[in-house]
Amino acid sequence: MLIFRILLLCAALCAFASLLFNALAYGFKWWTHVPSCEDDEPLSVAEAVRAFVAEAFTLLLLLLSWPLGLAGQRDLVCAGSPGNAIVLIHGWGLNAASLWLLRRRLIRRGYGPVWIFAYKTWRVNVERAAEQLRDALAVNQRTHPVRVTLIGHSLGGLVARYCLRRYPPHGVRRLITLGTPHQGTIAARFGPHTRALQPDSPLMKRLNAADHVPDQFDVIAIASAADALIVPSANAEYRGAFNISIRGIGHNALLFSSRVFALIEENVRAQGASTERTDR
Secondary structure, three states: OHHHHHHHHHHHHHHHHHHHHHHHHHHHHHHHOOOOOOOOOOOOHHHHHHHHHHHHHHHHHHHHHHHHHHHOOOOEEEOOOOOEEEEEEOOOOOOHHHHHHHHHHHHHOOOEOEEEEOOOOOOOOHHHHHHHHHHHHHHHHHHOOOOEEEEEEOHHHHHHHHHHHHOOOOOEEEEEEEOOOOOOOHHHHHOOOOHHHOOOOHHHHHHHOOOOHHHHOEEEEEEEOOOOOOOOHHHHOOOOOEEEEEOOOOOOHHHOOHHHHHHHHHHHHOOOOOOOOEEO
């Protein structure tokens, strides 16, 4: 009985933390928003409420499942049909558990093998994580010499970009990013050890200076204006890539959205990508 009460208390604290965090994040995004002619059509009140509730619930699930992902390893392999290898890369503050649903969906659709690349995110050491990703890809290529698609959520997209830019790995054909701050985010000034993600940081300047990754690989950047962690929303755009904007889905909810999964599957199967922007 005591254990049950402790678990119930932990769940309640996680729910409160999720609501508070998202209220602050969306409040900051609204407060700092500067209207422009390039803005998407504003969400209705009902759409905004649904997006907030879905994002808060998603973060709650991620918080509750976080301990389960501590066993995640960089060489984790899942079954699937050979020839459609995919490497999933989680975002800041998360671990392998955040990608389990996406991994399961991909496997059920016949893709595989599917790896989850887990790395330490607390101090946002993108350079070190990119080196580890390079090593993991090299090991996996020796055991599974197939073409690989990288899918990075949030910070994971920047790790994948840095890896492709600095250490172009053999066998990678495509990069798909979900809610990645490609041009940085001013919300990073409030996070612990996240200053490297601010728009004018040395890291962001290096990543965006003479970037030829979109010329060397198929790159698709999926983002949403309802993402409260990328401020301003335009900073989710990856110049030179195929940018896809969707409506009413928050930062972490991108991992659970059936609309986003349909876009992922569509682009994994595609032979090439353009730089045209599509709104959904």
